[in-house]
Amino acid sequence: MKKSTIYFLLLFSGFVSKSQEHLQIFQDTVNEDNLLKISSLNHYSSNRFNNAYLDKFLFGGNIDQQLKDNNFNRLKTVNVIGGEFEQRIDSYTPTIHPLKKEKYGLMLSFSDNHLLSATIPKDLYTLAMYGNADYVGDTLNLSYGHAQYQHYQKMSVGFYEKKTMSSIQLSYVAGSRAFDFYTTQSFLWTHAANDSIEFQAQGQGFSTDSLAPYFAFQGSGFSLDISYNFIFNSKKGDRQIVNFKLSNAGAIFWNKNSNKYSVDTNIKYGGFDIADFINQDSLTGKWNFEDTLGIVQAKTNYSEALPVELSIEKMADAQGKKLQAIFGFKAILTQDYRPYFYGGIHYRPVQYFSASTYFSYGGFAGLRWGLYCNFSAGNKIRISLGTADMIGNISKNYGFGRSVNLMAVFKL
């Protein structure tokens, strides 16, 4: 029940955002039909935290000592978790010719995107999950932690080349909500006698004024998206398609009510001094966490780059051989995302059905196994259903995330 719920959420949820996880298959060489493409691309993953642990945060339940320990033992220098969720609709209209050239068609798109990512230092996990009692006399290093979230909608207009389906789009970006926090040199030292705790904190952050409602219009921006399909023939005469893509080259300008934070402090806490309490008629005032830590907060405009995505993929060709190789590379220019590589095969036993399988490594995750199935109903409908993380979908202990992707293309 839980798994089915998660897939359902992943498919359609409002958690959702920009992704290139879906495998692309190159179709017609010249598209002269109106196309409507609906896609739902969703995944979250981690390179260290398994599903048994992450599910506790998604569905609740007690994180027992063994579960804490198992995940603790996997932690290394880089411990990330992240997710991308995108719900998207594209329309291709070949009868409208931008730039007054017949080889181009009009392309309109709308998408709702979420990006969530975090880097969790090992000692931050230790502090949060175990507390400091076992580390009296030790220093916990909380440096270089990071957490980021962006939610925005893109309304895009552009054109595509009918022959190659290469496209270029300019988008208006409506920013809904976001935050971004990171630490630099930050440490917590509990003195051996437990008579004082020293905390050095350095970091910066930002958040929109509000994290609700879902469409909390709090910023505007732009982006440029370019997709170019390079088509050539191999020495054996087989058509090969390589897709180059640059997405989200742009920024969001959050409004003046955004909160900007910074902290650079070194405090030593030794408990309350009894001298502050005796012989006092009364004690007034409230303890203020932000003041104590020296957090400086300001209301100001804030501009933030969108998560720029770069990818190069050798695509499967629907008109090509039954068995084809597929492989690719992707990068998102955000702190928590590492270069992502994949490679596998695409097999088309019959004209109306094909499947792809591949292994990938990188991104927010480690090694993953992906699997896709593609169906065609006549010449009018194509449906693709797949996952970038089959192991994650079926295993709590060996899976480190989940992924469900769906795409449907209609010829109108």
Place this chain on the structure above:
Amino acid sequence: MKNLLVLSLVIFGFASCKKEPTTWQTDWSAPVAHGHLTLTDVIPGEYLESDGSGNISLVYHGAVYSFTIDTLVDLPDTTIIKKSAVGVSSLNVAPGFVYTDTYDQEYLMDQIELKKVRIKSGTVDVQVSCPWPGASLITCSFPKITLNTIPFERIYSMPAASISNPSTSSETIDLAGYYMDLTGTSGNLINYLSAEFEMGSNEATNTFTISNADSISYIISFSNLKPDYAKGYFGQYHFEDTVGISLGFMKNITAGMIDIDSISMMLTIKNGFNLIAQTKITDLKGLNSKTSGIVDLNYPMDNTMMNINPATGNIWNHTPSEFPITINNNNSNITSFIENLNDSLLLGYELDINPFGNVTAGSDEVFPGSAFELYLDAEFPLAFGADDLTLVDTFEINYDNPENFYPENGEFSLLYSNGFPIEALAIFIVQDENHITLDTLQSSQIINSGAYNSTTYLTTPASGEIFINLNSENIANLDLAKYVIMQIQFSTDQNAMIKINTNAYFDFVLKSDLKMNVSL
């Protein structure tokens, strides 16, 4: 697309509603409080003195009971209403015409016969109304009310007016610092204010006519006069009363015993007034409401009438007379009086002012700042033995366990170094809003006394650590608590007599080790 968006919203809402919270347990160690306590941290410095060896005494210098001039002399508000007119039916008033009228106003003050006072605060309101048909000049003066020897005088220039529409003038004057001679115009009266009114033409060339119907009226009101000096005869009075004096700080001591070595104190009757008085302390009792113990203090001059001499000097340089009564171990039961751990005192007294009448011919004086006082000089050397002396205090608390960070159980530890020759056992009683006891938190260990050397009177500090364990039930009770009663039992080292040195201290660090449940 619209449907997809609506669906997304619904799903997002669904995902936010987990079936159960995410929980885990953490273990936190942190200091809670620390301190370095000496006696001066607890008792204000003005109450502590040390001898040449550094041994501390608790001292008190202050009035136990007193009264000032307000009790003896009160100047009531009084108003002079005077009308002044010529005695003929018609009179031509030429430029330069003047006539004068004088007036004595009696101050009604019962037995008190005042000759002179100095005003500390108060005002006089002067209102003048003149119907004369020509411009006139009116002078109100009080020749015996002076400031820096200059008599009080006000001159009012009145325009031409009529009986139906007289000209008026008024003002309020601050009398602070003025001397008032109350012997009247003749200088032989008592309690009399003398006034002088001068009326005349203010015309340069014109002559006008007035009649005996053209009367000038004066309303002069003295209000809120407070003297700081008075001379005269203040009357013959007998006061007697019994006053209760609460010793609030002693209410927290609920049980136990102390054994005091020696105490010396001086009870002094100070007469700051230049008058003859007799007084008697009829009763001095100590009451312990917890034990219902009552001890009468017996000492020399107890319940004996004492003649109190007048103060000497003048208004600016005066010395009170003093009648000292020494009270110590040898001539009183002061030690048992103190060992009763009184939380209140009863003081009964009688006081006779001018018991022999006006024998000074009206020369009684009260001086600025002077008072009639029962003054206590006491020194209580902190040399005592204590056996389970129990100090109790109640604190109101408002502790709410945070929902997301909930302590399950834990331990508090107090690491200390005790330089006082006193051991202590702390008990915390947790009560609800109806003062029903919910829980009792207590360490199984005591805070050990420093080791006391009865020869050198020095204490070697004792170090140790005590623990208070809290289980989940204790913590749940804290959540319900509204009051915590702190009960500390003190005993001196081996219940022996000890002296406390000025260098004595209590160092501590209170630490916590809590198992905390996190719930998200």
